[in-house]
Amino acid sequence: IHMPIGELASLGGAVSSMLPAFRTLTQTVSVNTSGLYRLANAAAGDKLKIAKNGSFWGAFKRADGTSKFAQLVEAEPVSISSQTVMPLNPATMMMAFALYSIERQMDNILEMEKHILAFLEQEKAAQIEADLKMLTSITCEYKYNWDKEQYVASNHKLALDIKRTAAKNIAFYQKQIAEILDSKQFLVVNKTIDSAVKGLEKKYKYYRLSLYIYSFASFMEVMLLGNFQEEYILQVKGEIEKYSEEYHRFYLHSADYITKIAEVSIEANAMKGIGSVGKVLGNFIGSIPLIKEGPVDEWLMEGGSYLKQTGQNMKNSAPQKLEKISESGTKIFVAKLDEINHIYNHIDSIYFDRDNIYLVI
Structure with missing residues (x-):
């Protein structure tokens, strides 16, 4: 792991003090x-x-x-x-790398916030929007205040509150999605499939957002608490991964649900039925000596195959509409926790050259 020495000046006053000019x-x-x-x-x-x-x-x-x-x-x-x-403080050095790790992801975090808020503006979910903005604000300000006790204490409590609310929201949307998946669909039309997909997609957007906020708050909880022991970091990481696995299982069940209701779609089965009949008629006409030389049998057989394939395509395309919500969006925070764990618990040596600082595992 390495960090350009020039980056120290951008990581807040406490860290920039490590520069030789300041030391x-x-x-x-x-x-x-x-x-x-x-x-x-x-x-x-x-x-x-x-x-x-x-x-x-x-x-x-x-x-x-x-x-x-x-x-x-x-x-x-x-x-x-x-x-x-003055000599370097190893604790400050570790924090410098932790801050640099966060700083490298700030563009992605801000981009995700922008994407989420565009969706929330339509849904007017004020509380979720406020929680996400607050976490982003804490993260941006953290490098300037990580060594200030009052700031850390108040924002640590805030992160815990946001995390607790996000966990409640996760449970709520899991229950709502489960109710949809448990419903029985015996005879549906394509509009029903589209409606089901849109309904699930809306639930999943809030579900995924709640999980994203939970992961974000969990990561900042570690940073604000300043507990960088490996056991604790792995525990927090494990909780995020558990929720992410649950999300993935729900997604697979949802894709399976959409596939099943697509299989009983009137339009899809009608297409397949008409296609099968057309193909049978084509084969039958093709067996009549006086007609088999004409184009009618070929048209019916080819058209029948096309309609049958169209019906199959309607079934296959239905679950693909959910693919854009397949990822939980938590990987960024799992990766950051791994990096923080390496920085604080698996570093053997620190080296410098003219341009960079190196942490050797």
Whole structure:
């Protein structure tokens, strides 16, 4: 895993402090010169005369052997500066990589929010919209506030509330979809199939959105709580994966349900029935010596095959209408939890070069 050093500056103040320019501490100390004096008239080659006891006289001995009195002036204040590069904090380094991991996915998260909100505007689901926007806002602001206790505490509680609401919504839409799948359809028309697909699609949009918000809130719960122990991360990841597997099972059951009601569709079976009759008539006419040389039997046989295939196509195309809701949309958060787990629990060494920081597993 690597991160460009230049990215540190974009990850908030606490992380950008790891840059050498920010870690260089300059300390200036002023020396008290009160009572100190300096020689004011020393020329090149002048030396203070030394007394027998090792002290200095207040006179110079010039280079030519002559003498002169020394002049003293009060010493000016002296400032001494020193620079120290502070060591890196490993915890801050790990957080930097975690923030960088989130930052790389922000475009995808914002794009998903835009896509979801376009759907919600039509449905006027204000609470779900508010929860999604709040999670996105927390994620965007997290890099600036992850080290601020009050911010973390209040938003952690908020993420838990959103997660709890999303879990309730998941259960609600699972129940609604299950009721549809348990209904019996004995004789339907294509409009019924279209209506069933649209009804399921609407339920699945809210179901998938609730699961997306649950996964989003679970991920931010880990980040806000700051508990990066592997056992906890894997537990949260496991909960998301469990819900995702349930979603996939519901989708498969729904596709099977649509296929079954398509099989009893009047139009589809009529097409197949007409096609079969046409093909039989074509074969029968083809057996009559005086007519078999004409085009009628060929038209009936070919037309019958076409109509029969059309009926089959109507059945096959019905479940394909649900394909766009087949993915739960949780993979992004599962992947991020895996990455956070690697960053905090599976790093052996940290290396630097001129441009990048490397975490070695």
